[in-house]
Amino acid sequence: MKLLAVFLLIISSGLCQAKTIEIQGFVFPPYIMLNDQGKAEGIIVELVQRSLDKLNVEADFQISNWARAFAKVKSHQSQGLIPTMRTADREAYFYYPDTAFLLLDQHLIAQSSWQESRFSGDYAELDDYRIGKVRNARISPDFDQALSEQVFDVEKHNSVEGLVKSLLRGRLDMIATDSRQAQLIATQEGQAEAIKLIKPALGQVPVYLAFSKQQVDQEFVERFNQQLKLLLEQGALEQLEAKYLH
Structure with a gap:
């Protein structure tokens, strides 16, 4: 019985690690764009992807318009919103990492x-x-x-x-x-x-990835922040500027 319980715990832990976060955004070149295949790309998109890769989490980008993207995350139908400013009123329903993508x-x-x-x-x-x-x-x-x-x-x-x-x-x-x-x-x-x-x-103006408070816990936001901060310290923003602006 103990072996069965341990086995189920391992399976459960594996499923929790293989999760996907749905992130809402809008076309905002060169930060967020759609390529010829309709896939999201751009400076902020890649910073999100690289940060989440380190956490074994996959990003599912849904690109529409600002009003729809904001409403989906504010109403907790999706987990994340890019890009957004950090304001006192938005902190009522969003968690923000301490680190901004860029200014x-x-x-x-x-x-x-x-x-x-x-x-x-x-x-x-x-x-x-x-x-x-x-x-x-x-x-x-x-x-x-x-x-x-x-x-x-x-x-x-x-x-x-x-x-x-x-x-x-x-x-x-x-x-x-x-x-x-x-x-x-x-x-x-x-x-x-x-x-x-x-x-x-x-x-x-600093811009962030905002997380729904009902969809994502604060501990995960802190871990995301650590990975994003490390990427920026390693020069990721400068690399992406060279890729998309030249």
Whole structure:
């Protein structure tokens, strides 16, 4: 009888180790994309996969749109959500690792021939130029506040792709957006060297994998955090930037 109990325990333990976590996300190049076979790939996707591999857990990525992805995990129908910001209200139903995947770098970006390489921080200066941003996108508290106060004006686009193409074609003087997304699109257009970042960054936003509190226990989140932190310390982010941005 004791042998049977031990055998059943071993089987049960093996099943627990061979689990799959369903992770909701949305297309957000170069962080989350779908390849020609419809499979998820990208910087954040690979960081998740590599971290979970170390825990003997398989990731099942379900890519749709932000509203659907967020609702599925908030209602505990799925285990994880990528990418998301860490906010006090979301911590009511999500566990967050201590480690962020990366920082979204919001920059002013100009053509490489643009004379200036730095921004003074005086937003009134931007009123002299044609500035573009994605509709409804938040850039940074200072930028958004100055825009709301009509210190300067912007041309609003529906996508980062349209924004970057307008810059490359000279229809805009500068754009305000995430630097990695802009670099990816410029590379896809065969003009990787045609844009430059105006420093310093307007803002940096950490993004995370959020776990459903009803689907995943905190101990697992801590183990995931350890693996992700180790990967980043070993230079995984830089390797993936080289893979997807060049």
